[in-house]
Amino acid sequence: MTSSTQSQARSALLFLYQEVLGQDLPWLSAVTRANKPARLPTVLTRDEMHRLYRDVDDPLLDQVVRLLYGTGMRLMECVRLRAKDVDFARHEIVVRDGKDRVTMLPMSLAKRLKRHRKVAKAQHEADLALGRGEVWLPVARAVNDPNASRDWGWQYGFPAAGFSLDPRSGAVRRHHLDEKRVQRAVRQAAFARRSPSRPHPTPCAIPSPPICPRAATASAPCRRCWTTRG
Numbered sequence: 001m002t003s004s005t006q007s008q009a010r011s012a013l014l015f016l017y018q019e020v021l022g023q024d025l026p027w028l029s030a031v032t033r034a035n036k037p038a039r040l041p042t043v044l045t046r047d048e049m050h051r052l053y054r055d056v057d058d059p060l061l062d063q064v065v066r067l068l069y070g071t072g073m074r075l076m077e078c079v080r081l082r083a084k085d086v087d088f089a090r091h092e093i094v095v096r097d098g099k100d101r102v103t104m105l106p107m108s109l110a111k112r113l114k115r116h117r118k119v120a121k122a123q124h125e126a127d128l129a130l131g132r133g134e135v136w137l138p139v140a141r142a143v144n145d146p147n148a149s150r151d152w153g154w155q156y157g158f159p160a161a162g163f164s165l166d167p168r169s170g171a172v173r174r175h176h177l178d179e180k181r182v183q184r185a186v187r188q189a190a191f192a193r194r195s196p197s198r199p200h201p202t203p204c205a206i207p208s209p210p211i212c213p214r215a216a217t218a219s220a221p222c223r224r225c226w227t228t229r230g
Contacts, residue, residue, distance in 0.1 A: 002034070003033070003035060003036040003037075004036070007033070007034075010033070013025065044069075049069060051189075052065070052186070052189050053065065053066060056185050056186070056189050057185075060116070060158070060177070061181060061182055063109070063113065063116060064079070064158060064177070065182065065185065065186060066112075067109060070106045070108075070109055071103045071104060071105065071106070072103055073093070073103060074097075075182060075183070076097070077097045078182075079156075079176045079178075080176055081093070081095075081156065081157035081158065082096070082156060082157060083121075083153050083156075083157055084153030084154065086105065086113065086157065087105070088105070088114065091104060091105040091110065092104060093105050113157075116157075117157070120156075120157065120158075120159055123159065124152055124159075127174060128150065132163065132172070132173075132174070133174075134149040134150055135150075135173055135174065136149075136166065136175070137149050137154060141154075156176040156177070158176055158177040159174050159176060159177065160174055160175045160176060160177055160178065
């Protein structure tokens with residue numbers, strides 16, 4: 001019996017006797033509960049990471065993959081990055097997904113990200129010239145400052161190639177990069193160089209221990225790698 005099944009059965013017995021029958025079960029506290037086994041994440045070696053980078057052909061997806069493995073961000077946190085969340089002066093990235101946290105921006109990736117940012121900003125300015133350029137905003141921000149949807153700082157750092165219809169509001173906007181494209185690219189790269197010792201496909205956003213793989217973040221302080229993973 002798995003630990004989750006045992007916990008569910010225990011909760012059902014407690015509810016039945018305490019809430020329905022109005023009886024206590026003093027002996028239930030003496031029952032040994034199954035411990036949930038610890039599952040270690042997939043950890044790539046330095047050579048495996050270099051091979052993974054080389055096998056991602058698309059330059060945009062390659063940059064996303066390097067950010068995932070170099071900063072410890074989760075997949076959706078990376079594709080939902082806003083332009084204002086990247087601080088090149090301090091080499092930091094503010095991850096805003098529920099509970100905000102700060103992670104490092106590897107120096108080896110900063111130049112690539114700056115070049116990509118110029119392209120994305122030029123695309124945003126072209127969208128504004130066409131009368132578009134709006135982006136989805138959090139509810140509180142949309143209420144307090146609806147004009148912020150056209151500001152460059154609130155634009156997605158990795159915008160989609162085209163516009164799409166928001167099914168909730170009916171607005172036509174440029175969404176962020178489809179996360180499935182990143183997943184497919186990583187899966188294809190992992191299968192291309194899979195070995196008998198690692199038969200399973202490499203998941204997205206699984207960093208080398210604990211975040212800093214040294215291939216992409218050799219300039220980042222190791223001390224911070226242990227604290228920035230949320």
